[in-house]
Amino acid sequence: MTDTPNALLGPAEIRELAGRLGVRPTKTLGQNFVHDAGTVRKIVRAAGLRPGQRVVEVGPGLGSLTLGLLEAGASVVAVEIDPVLAGEIPATVQRHLPGADFEVVLSDALDVRTLPGEPPTALVANLPYNVAVPVLLTMLERFDSLESVLVMVQAEVADRIAAAPGSKIYGIPSVKAAWYARAWRSLTVSRNVFWPVPNVDSALVALERRDPPTTAATREQVFTVVDAAFAQRRKTLRAALSGLFGSGPAAEAALRAADVDPGARGETLDVTAFARIAEQWGGGATSGDDGVQPSVAPGTVDG
Template identity: 80%
Template sequence: MNETSSALLGPAEIRDLAGRLGVRPTKTLGQNFLHDGGTVRKIVRIAGLKPGERVVEVGPGLGSLTLGLVEAGASVVAIEIDPVLAGQIAATVQARFPDSDFEVVLSDAMDVTTLPGAPPTALVANLPYNVAVPVLLTMLQRFDSLERVLVMVQAEVADRIAAVPGSKIYGIPSVKAAWYTSARRVGTIGRNVFWPAPNVDSALVYLERREPPSTTAPRERVFAVVDTAFAQRRKTLRAALAGLFGSGAAAEVALRAAGVDPGVRGETLVVEQFARIAEQLPDLPDRVTPVSDDAEGAR
């Protein structure tokens, strides 16, 4: 299909469409509508979609990125929480690409467990910034058909997702994303391509599915160890995991059995090491896992 600007939504069309629908972007839903065709096509190009590939989009809003995905020949299923926007987006796509393969699901993405049609192999989305990490991790968990993900998130969050052990920003989102994928930051997006312009910078993160660590510990148990290890980042693992194992002495025994120095901090460990620690935990204590500064990645 020819790359004509009229195929996508521009700034004036975004405002006009929002006005006709009575939509005012809300911080509660993390709504910042992308209106720049060049940025849309950049995202689609980086995603590397194949014609006919089944793609899931979370939070399509007024449909800017959706139209770019459809234009590229993807088969798109969009998850939209706002009933007004969900009702409009199918009409927007139909008007510009009448022969497209497109479906919309009215739901909170956190509640979606199945999707219509073929299993999606790619997730491409401008995620609502206030729930970006939980949505990302939930989609990776529930849809193991996803081979790769390209999401636009707050730049700071993008860096944390792609962070490596030993860095100051390495934490819960980094480790949990690494359970499912290898991640890297692949681009920066300016504020002026959104309406309204956000107060933060945005970035693209590309994640490729990989096999989870080979371990006898279930994912939930590994993630509980991760949450606890980062609840108080400045503590050594011996101290941080004392409550989970019953005492500092028990935590030290478990850590040594896992081949981990009890005196190091969680920010130095790769996900495979957290898995080995979780293998030493026979039964999870009946208590709530501590909430850390990295709580946005707690799922």
């Protein structure tokens, strides 16, 4: 579908909508609304969507990105936690793009386990900064139909998700994202295209689904080992994993059996190495529901 001049929201309509609804963007919900149509279309082009592709969007807000996705011919199901915004967005879509294929689900994205309609094959979203990593990992875990992801997050978080082993910023988000997908940083987004203007820079991170490592360990077991390895970054794996294996010598033996140097640190290992360690441990899952929540607490950038 070609660009439609009046299909997207501009700064004036964003403010008019927010004023009429009594919406004041809150840090609690991580709300920053994109008001620049050019940026929205750039994000949609970067997503590389197919006509008619089923897309899930988390946190559509007032509908800026939603309209861009629909303009490009996507079929969109949006998950919105704010009841006022969820109640208004269907009317916004109908006003700008009558007949577009759109549904909204009123829910916290961390609670969603099923979505209406065809399973989504792409996730495209401007994620709330305070829960970006937990939401990303939750969606990847619960919706294995997702083939691709393009999400806008805090620039620092984008770098961490896409970081490679050995990097100073490689950590829990990097390893857990790598369990599901290949990740890379995409476009940088100016803070000036948001209302209100955030105090941090934003960036797009793209992910392409791939099979997880072949391992006898469960994902929960691997993620528990990852959490322990990065709990204190300066510790060697021998020391960091002694709590799981019962003692330093036991941890050392397990690491050697997994073909991992006991004196190494977590930031040097890829996800496959963590899976080998988890096979040696074989413990029960302690990472919580879906193994994703404790990895990065809301409002933090872990690892």
